[in-house]
Amino acid sequence: MESAKPHPIGRTGRLLLAAAMVAVGGTAVVTTAITATSARAAVVLNDSEVTANLWEWNWNSVAAACTDHLGPAGYGAVQVAPPQESVRLPNSNDGTHPWYEVYQPVSYQLESRFGSRQQFAEMVTTCHEAGVRVYVDAVVNHMAGTNNPPGTRGYAGTEFSGYDYPAVPYGAGDFHRPGDNCPTDGSINDWDNEAQVTSCELLSLADLYTEKESVRNKIASYLNDLIGLGVDGFRVDAVKHIRKDDFAAILGKLNNTVVEGRRPYVAQEIFDGASNPALQARAFIGNGDVLDFAYAKGIRSAFQGSIATLANIPNWNLDAPSANVFAMVTNHDLERDGVVLSYKDGTDYVLANYFALAYPHGRPSVYDSFTWSDRNQSPPHNGDGYVTDTVCGGTWNCLSQTTGIKGMVGWANAARPVQTIADFTVINDNVIGFHRGDRAWIGINDSGSAVSATFTTGLTDGDYCDVISGSVTGSGCSGGTVTVSGGRATVTIPANNAVAVHLNARPGATPSPTISPTGDPTDRIATTFTVHATPGADQEVHVVGSIPELGSWAPADAVRLVPQGGNTYRGTIDLPPSTQVEYKFIKVTAAGGVTWESGANRSLTTPVTGTHAVTETFRGDSVPGSAIAASFNATVTTFFGQNVFVVGNVAELGSWNPDEAVALFAADYPVWRATVNLPSNTAIEYKYLKKNPDGFVTWESGANRSFTTPPTGTHTSTDTWR
Known part of the structure; x- marks a missing residue:
């Protein structure tokens, strides 16, 4: 058995921790430019889209996995469990410390059953030093259940009650309430009713009133705290239970990441099953990628039936286009529901993971957690509920660390430039093979007998190491060898196993993960589409275009743009670099009716690196009062834990109410920045204010500041605190 051990924090971690410390309770992070530069210079991240989902591992064990396995194998990221303080349930009806404790926040302090704030920060630093990004499972739709027994406390000792979470703080007015802004008695009775799904309580969890600016600011401050730690x-x-516009507003408040200086990656959990298009995953991709439940369920069906049916994936009714998908074979919810494969399915599960790493659909992930016999069972823990260190091979599954999976991570990285498969060969119902251009080939045998067959590999002639059975060594292969001649190879695939080769795994080659000094995990350009439009009451605005990321001109696969107010719609989509793209804006009804804007196709060419943005008006629309993107830049000196806001005479700036003021963020401290959509041709008055951690407000002195927004375009205010 292999035991995960803690690793010491490095120099980079101390720099980050010192500069990114914040007060508990979700205040915004101040990260100095010096710190960001130091961290960026010291860290080189793997150029990979593969994520290891180490669900409910403690922070020391995640750090050890990054150093010992994930980094050397070439994983691009590790996904970790919710890090905020949650309820502690030692005597629940579902047993001692059920796994779902961590999905019931009581505060945004980073004190959880997985470790302390310092241990979390050290884990992030250790993973970065191993070349691995860190993605956090963020719980921002709700707080702890209103039905928890009186006296229940959090892991940091925080007291709370239904609709009262003083450590954030949230009060009764910060939640959707039964009979008030929830149209039912509190529960969701109609899962196709968008108002109920987004404004009522999921499983009696206190549903946050994300329409409120003050609630959005607190959620954004929590996420920015995490970003500040790396x-x-x-x-x-x-995410299905948060209004799309509200979530877009929260995302708009987030800082860029510390190491790479990019927008944080976002993968949204949108449970499938809704017949209302507004509640299906495709409706959410304007805010980020989505988990593809249909893909995971389809893989289970194939591996429990005939894997030859995997050739039909292009015809499957999947949750979203590949470019917008965080792909999985299983996760913690689905494995307990029995609708996808899990570790309990033995070799079917292992082979399915090999396949998912090989097939070009979304960003693949590998899931590891603990064994269970009861669906609510806790991970292994001590007497106080704290999760103990992962010991692979016992009560913990460590598929991500096995030779075959690590070999397939390298395979996926090598094949990534080719996003299509070729020569999908069916030997029989349970033996298949295919290749990704001239970069990689795999054969899978989901039967009980070894099978020998000849396959077209797409590879140049020569010898290749089988990365399922071994790895490349200095003198050859530690596992099997495949010889390609004339682009073809005769291969014996063992029973219930696979053989996989790629161009970077040749005998005698020096093995190493692919690294990206620029730190861009996707080699894509974050492209923001903004359009001013006047859709009908039953219409949404989408963008569709000539490449798969924009739906390949299919309106059903177009990307929804999120309303910003003032007839403005916006979405950010990752597009390939140095690519000419044609596109148009369309209006789409829930019934599928499509209205195309008039005129010729629009076009853009994405840059080699960086980002790109376009701002247009829907052709044929007369758009009164289009929103103006107003940027506020204020030089303000603050003390530890103090934050800066802008407040003004219009609703978008809180109507002079400090509780509704717009938070500014200090990625370039002492300059605090925010961009707010304001109505055009409007006289704006505003001031800056500071808020202490205890909520005390200090207004700047002097008269109100003012400007008038232009008819179109943007506005920038650059000020110094008075």
């Missing part, structure tokens, strides 16, 4: 992205829990 977190690179988020798997966001229960």
Whole structure:
């Protein structure tokens, strides 16, 4: 058995921890430019889209896995469990410390059953030093259940009650309440009713009133706290239950990541099953990638039936296009529901993971957690509920660390430039093979007998190491060898196993993960589409275009743009670099009706690196009062834990209410920045204010500041605190 051990924090971690410390309770992070530069110079991250989901591992064990396995194998990221303080349930009806404790936040302090704030920060630093990004499972739709027994406390000792979470703080007015802004008695009775799904309580969990600016600011401050500690992205829990516009507003408040200086990666959990298009995954991709439940269920069906049916994936009704998918074979919810494969399925599960790493659909992930016999069972823990260190081979599954999976991570990295498969060969119902251009080939045998067959590999002639059975060594291969002649190879695939080769695994080659000094995990350009439009009451605005990321001109696969207010719609989509793209804006009804804007196709060419943005008006629309993107830049000196806001005379700036003021962020401290959509041709008055950790507000002195927004375009205010 292999035991995960803690690793010491490095120099980079001390720099980050010293500069990114924040007060508990979710205040915004101040990260100095010096710190960001130091961290960026010291860290080189793997150029990979593969994520290891180490669900409910403690922070020391995650750090050890990054150093000993994930980094050397070439994983691009590790996904970790929710790090905020949660309820502690030693005597629940579902047993001692059920796994779902961590999905019931009581505060945004980083004190959890997985470790302390310092241990979390050290884990992030250790993973970065191993070349691995860190994605956090973020719970921001709700707080702890209103039905928890009186006296229940959090892991940091925080007291709370239904609709009262003083450590954040949240009060009764910060939640959707039964009979008030929830149209039912509190529960969701109709899962196709968008108002119920987004404004009522999921499993009696206190549903946050994310329409409120003050609630959005507190959520954003929590996420920015994590970003300040080095977190690179988020798997966001229960996003279906947050209004898309609200979540877009929260994302707009987030800082860029510390190490790479990019927008944090976002993967949204949108449970499938809704017949209402507004509640299906495709409707959410304007805010980030989505988990593809249909893909995971389809893989289970194939591996429990005939894997030859995997040739039909292009015809499957998947949750979203590949470019917008965080792909999985299983996760913690689905494995307990029995609708996908899990470790309990033995070799079917292992082979399915090989396949998912080989097939070009979304960003693949490998899931590891603990064994269980009861669906609510806790991970291994001590007497106080704290999760103990992972020991592979016992009560913990460590598929991500096995030779075959690590070999397939390298395979996926090598094949990534080719996003298509070729020569999908069916030997029989349970033996298949295919290749990704001239870069990689795999054969899978899901039967009980070894099978020998000849396959077209796409590879140049020569010898290759089988990365399932071994790895490349200095003198040859530690496992099997495949010889390609004339582009073909005769291969014996063992029973219930696979053989896989790629161009970077040749005998005698020097093995190493692919690294990216620029730190860009996707080699894509974050492209922001903004359009001013006047859709009908039953219409949404989408962008569709000539490449798969924009739906390949298919309206059903177009990307929804999120309303920003003032007839403005916006979405950010990762596009390939140095690519000419044609596109148009369309209006789409829930019934599938499509209205195309008039005129010729629009076009853009993405740059080699960086980002790109376009701002247009929907052709044929007369757009009164289009929103103006107003940037506020204020030089303000603050003390530890103090934050800066802008407040003004219009609703978008809180209507002079400090509780609704717009938070500014200090990635370039002492300059605090925020961009707010304001109505055009409007006289704006505003001031800056500071908020202490205890909520005390200090207004700047002097008269109100003012400007008038232009009819179109943008506005920038650059000020110094008075």
